[in-house]
Amino acid sequence: xxxxTEKTMRLAGTDELDIVKTFECGxxxxxxxxxxxxxxxxxxxxxxxxxxxxxxxYIASDFDPGWRDYFDLGCDxxxxxxxxxxxxxxxDECVAFGRGIRILRQEPWEALCSFIISQCNNIPRIKGIVExxxxxxxxxxxxxxxxxxxxxxxxxxxxxxxxDLAPLRCGYxxxxxxxxxxxxxxxxxxxxxxxxxxxxxxxKTLKNCYGVGTKVANCANLFGLGHMEAFPIDVWMKRAxxxxxxxxxxxxxxxxxxxxxxxxxxxxxxxxGK
DNA sequence: AAACAGGCCTAAA
DNA sequence: TTTAGGCCTGTT
Numbered sequence: 247x248x249x250x251t252e253k254t255m256r257l258a259g260t261d262e263l264d265i266v267k268t269f270e271c272g273x274x275x276x277x278x279x280x281x282x283x284x285x286x287x288x289x290x291x292x293x294x295x296x297x298x299x300x301x302x303x304y305i306a307s308d309f310d311p312g313w314r315d316y317f318d319l320g321c322d323x324x325x326x327x328x329x330x331x332x333x334x335x336x337x338d339e340c341v342a343f344g345r346g347i348r349i350l351r352q353e354p355w356e357a358l359c360s361f362i363i364s365q366c367n368n369i370p371r372i373k374g375i376v377e378x379x380x381x382x383x384x385x386x387x388x389x390x391x392x393x394x395x396x397x398x399x400x401x402x403x404x405x406x407x408x409x410d411l412a413p414l415r416c417g418y419x420x421x422x423x424x425x426x427x428x429x430x431x432x433x434x435x436x437x438x439x440x441x442x443x444x445x446x447x448x449x450k451t452l453k454n455c456y457g458v459g460t461k462v463a464n465c466a467n468l469f470g471l472g473h474m475e476a477f478p479i480d481v482w483m484k485r486a487x488x489x490x491x492x493x494x495x496x497x498x499x500x501x502x503x504x505x506x507x508x509x510x511x512x513x514x515x516x517x518x519g520k
Numbered sequence: 521a522a523a524c525a526g527g528c529c530t531a532a533a
Numbered sequence: 534t535t536t537a538g539g540c541c542t543g544t545t
Contacts, residue, residue: 365527367525369526419527481527482526
């Protein structure tokens with residue numbers, strides 16, 4: 247039994263980091279709010295509590311695995327967003343509406359695996375499957391009297407069979423998970439190398455994985471490998487692009503941070519559809 | 521009850 | 534290179 251000292255730190259101002267938008271914009275699946283809007287979850291092997299108060303965002307955890315980097319706070323999103331203004335009035339609306347979203351720098355394997363699970367699923371079900379995956383095969387973490395579970399490393403899942411994943415009720419995605427986990431574990435798929443590679447090469451390599459197509463590969467690139475120019479297009483994005491952008495619009499025109507623009511557009515499109 | 525969900529795979533033009 | 538059908542599971 248080791249004693250830990252809980253620490254609280256201020257992460258950012260609420261204008262710079264909006265935790266509701268950031269956690270609810272569909273990029274992550276393991277942060278959950280309670281009745282009073284306090285979020286709890288685990289990332290980078292640590293459990294934490296995150297909340298907003300007095301114009302600031304605070305985080306409490308037993309140790310700091312690098313929360314600032316996780317929230318990408320070294321990056322000036324307002325400055326970057328200037329690249330997205332003047333494209334169209336609609337784009338301006340998206341930027342204004344999404345201000346405060348941060349692209350979380352999630353762990354590569356967690357991002358890849360989570361978005362494999364996400365295919366043809368809605369968010370509640372994705373969250374359920376991911377949670378069962380972590381509870382079944384992750385490591386327990388005790389924090390503030392509750393037990394949390396880390397995201398299971400690829401090496402752990404590589405030793406399992408599809409049958410072992412039956413309790414997850416993730417359907418045909420089980421084979422994809424096992425296959426990807428084995429590729430990562432045996433070194434065939436080197437995610438760290440991909441985060442250093444260029445976005446395009448990384449995308450191509452990811453797509454070689456069984457069960458990983460263009461959409462999932464782009465999500466892994468953007469949310470797990472730090473490739474901010476990655477531009478995932480799902481049904482929501484397709485609709486938004488069709489309705490609000492010229493038919494020949496090339497996302498590359500948004501520049502090296504196109505992925506952030508994508509998230510603004512996506513978040514706005516989803517909010518409209520509800 | 522049948523269709524559809526934040527895709528992808530395979531087979532067939 | 535594009536297109537159709539099937540796929541697990543869950544919800545409407």
